[in-house]
Amino acid sequence: MIRFSSSIKSSLAVVLAAVSLGATGLAYAQQVLRVSAIPDEAPTELQRKFKPLGTYLEQKLGVKVEFTPVTDYAASVEGLINNKLDLVWFGGFTFVQANTRSGGKVIPIVQREEDEKFKSVFITTDKSINKLEDLKGKNFTFGSESSTSGHLMPRSYLLAAKINPDTDMKRIAFSGAHDATVAAVAGGKVDAGALNISVWEKLVAAGKVDSKVVRVFYTTPGYYDYNWSVRSDMNPALRKKLTDAFLSLNKNDPQQKEILDLQRATRFIPTKAENYVAIEAAARNAGLLK
Known part of the structure; x- marks a missing residue:
């Protein structure tokens, strides 16, 4: 049996840690974050609104960010649950549809403060x-x-x-x-x-x-609405970095203020699936969700 000295063990630990970090960095380097949004406005307007946010996310995440417009609301749902998209701007109802279609495998990560009482x-x-x-x-x-x-x-x-x-x-x-x-x-x-x-x-x-x-x-009275959602199988480390990037947007920073203004947001706050239970109930009551 080969025994290593404590100094050699320490060196091996450093090397292994470096390899691990390198592999993680490589995984991120190879990844493209595919983003879309429900087409509730003209495609050119959605592209304009997203461009500064996309640049910001690339800087924060260290991955390439690509925005792909979709033709209709259903396409945004199918794109996320079928692994063609990674991050989607949903309305409350489209989130409920995606979460239902995926069997609860879609996670809303952040919403605008304004979306608590939309x-x-x-x-x-x-x-x-x-x-x-x-x-x-x-x-x-x-x-x-x-x-x-x-x-x-x-x-x-x-x-x-x-x-x-x-x-x-x-x-x-x-x-x-x-x-x-x-x-x-x-x-x-x-x-x-x-x-x-x-x-x-x-x-x-x-x-x-x-x-x-x-x-x-x-x-109307207020209700929960829009959010940014991901699939539950997204790398937990990437999901945290993504969430933190949204939560750290600050109006006191001129560049970040531009992003928030384009998103018509005061700030982003955490959200959860439970916030949309009333939306789901309303959809079922109206016969729009089977």
């Missing part, structure tokens, strides 16, 4: 519409069918007001995105529509909608 707004140009009940017999548009703030929660509050969109409205449509909903209402294609409050405020602030013509007539 809201939807109902908008119109019709002076006769001033409350939800006035939507009976009207043409109405939601956003995407899988949108939390553009469909699920607006539908839930309509049902609570004893209005069934499928039977009480003249016609319902799905615009596909929040900015498209505003365009449909402003252009007179529909009498009213619902979208998330964040996009509405952004468009108003940018002067892309005349709030004297297109007005908000109802704002």
